[in-house]
Amino acid sequence: xxxxxxxxxxxxxxxxxxxxxxxxxxxxxxxxxxxxxxxxxxxxxxxxxxxxxxxxxxxxxxxxxxxxxxxxxxxxxxxxxxxxxxxxxxxxxxxxxxxxxxxxxxxxxxxxxxxxxxxxxxxxxxxxxxxxxxxxxxxxxxxxxxxxxxxxxxxxxxxxxxxxxxxxxxxxxxxxxxxxxxxxxxxxxxxxxxxxxxxxxxxxxxxxxxxxxxxxxxxxxxxxxxxxxxxxxxxxxxxxxxxxxxxxxxxxxxxxxxxxxxxxxxxxxxxxxxxxxxxxxxxxxxxxxxxxxxxxxxxxxxxxxxxxxxxxxxxxxxxxxxxxxxxxxxxxxxxxxxxxxxxxxxxxxxxxxxxxxxxxxxxxxxxxxxxxxxxxxxxxxxxxxxxxxx
Numbered sequence: 459x460x461x462x463x464x465x466x467x468x469x470x471x472x473x474x475x476x477x478x479x480x481x482x483x484x485x486x487x488x489x490x491x492x493x494x495x496x497x498x499x500x501x502x503x504x505x506x507x508x509x510x511x512x513x514x515x516x517x518x519x520x521x522x523x524x525x526x527x528x529x530x531x532x533x534x535x536x537x538x539x540x541x542x543x544x545x546x547x548x549x550x551x552x553x554x555x556x557x558x559x560x561x562x563x564x565x566x567x568x569x570x571x572x573x574x575x576x577x578x579x580x581x582x583x584x585x586x587x588x589x590x591x592x593x594x595x596x597x598x599x600x601x602x603x604x605x606x607x608x609x610x611x612x613x614x615x616x617x618x619x620x621x622x623x624x625x626x627x628x629x630x631x632x633x634x635x636x637x638x639x640x641x642x643x644x645x646x647x648x649x650x651x652x653x654x655x656x657x658x659x660x661x662x663x664x665x666x667x668x669x670x671x672x673x674x675x676x677x678x679x680x681x682x683x684x685x686x687x688x689x690x691x692x693x694x695x696x697x698x699x700x701x702x703x704x705x706x707x708x709x710x711x712x713x714x715x716x717x718x719x720x721x722x723x724x725x726x727x728x729x730x731x732x733x734x735x736x737x738x739x740x741x742x743x744x745x746x747x748x749x750x751x752x753x754x755x756x757x758x759x760x761x762x763x764x765x766x767x768x769x770x771x772x773x774x775x776x777x778x779x780x781x782x783x784x785x786x787x788x789x790x791x792x793x794x795x796x797x798x799x800x801x802x803x804x805x806x807x808x809x810x811x812x813x814x815x816x817x818x819x820x821x822x823x824x825x826x827x828x829x830x831x832x833x834x835x836x837x838x839x840x841x842x843x844x845x846x847x848x
């Protein structure tokens with residue numbers, strides 16, 4: 459079998475060719491009008507986009523398995539150039555197809571890189587074990603070194619292709635006039651940050667998610683919030699997101715008042731995670747209590763989820779405030795009983811604690827017990843919240 463004959467070495471991938479032509483056809487009425495309704499006006503159109511991505515994923519994986527993705531034909535480079543050229547077309551359908559294709563190319567390249575990295579680490583382990591033998595085999599050592607070098611070179615090549623494709627396609631399509639194209643960009647970046655944080659969990663990529671929170675389209679804002687929600691769900695990411703969070707905290711808190719109710723509910727869910735991880739404080743989201751009485755059920759539910767995370771902090775503040783008030787009242791009672799002077803014994807020594815002092819001590823002990831019990835803190839917080847919205 460000839461090495462250069464790709465069609466003979468790949469397994470057949472079923473895909474409707476007529477629909478693929480329609481997908482790219484500039485003569486479609488939706489494309490002429492500047493839309494991409496052929497993909498989204500019905501269930502068949504939505505499934506087409508999913509099947510199209512599966513097509514590219516399987517094609518690249520089979521090429522990699524057949525060792526054809528990195529040969530002299532330079533398929534990765536040609537694909538990168540193709541999607542970049544299509545992404546700047548005046549035809550919106552072409553730009554949509556190019557962005558969708560580029561998104562899947564990068565996603566599959568990430569998966570292939572993960573497999574190559576595992577193979578490289580395994581080869582390194584076997585190489586170290588072989589070299590520790592008293593009489594290592596030269597052939598085995600040479601073969602393992604070639605494997606390590608080959609895997610490393612391919613991983614770096616794929617990293618470069620990801621970077622070039624992102625710069626050539628996504629950094630420009632992020633500002634596309636089509637909200638559906640912008641949504642693909644934001645959703646893809648969000649998935650890559652979660653899958654490969656070592657590369658994508660950086661300001662170079664995170665800034666696009668933050669900027670998308672101010673997009674004029676609710677679809678794009680929702681995609682950005684979904685990506686950030688997944689990102690903050692992993693507690694290991696919180697320290698690395700410290701500067702990013704501080705920079706955009708004000709925008710995060712504004713989202714619970716978004717004009718789109720779905721986006722506002724998603725914003726409340728994100729804020730609940732931020733409070734859970736102690737990233738933001740109660741004062742930053744104090745307006746959430748008034749949302750518990752809204753008519754929209756989804757907003758009430760999301761607001762309740764945020765309030766639940768605030769209950770321990772609310773309870774702590776309420777108990778400490780009550781403790782301070784009791785101590786102040788006790789001091790006032792003692793002062794009034796003594797005529798404004800400290801009580802002294804017969805020899806000038808302080809007298810025994812009076813009733814006010816005993817009450818203050820008891821209140822302090824009760825408050826300390828509540829502060830050490832999280833359940834009681836939550837109960838105290840609940841009472842404080844009920845007082846606020848009453």
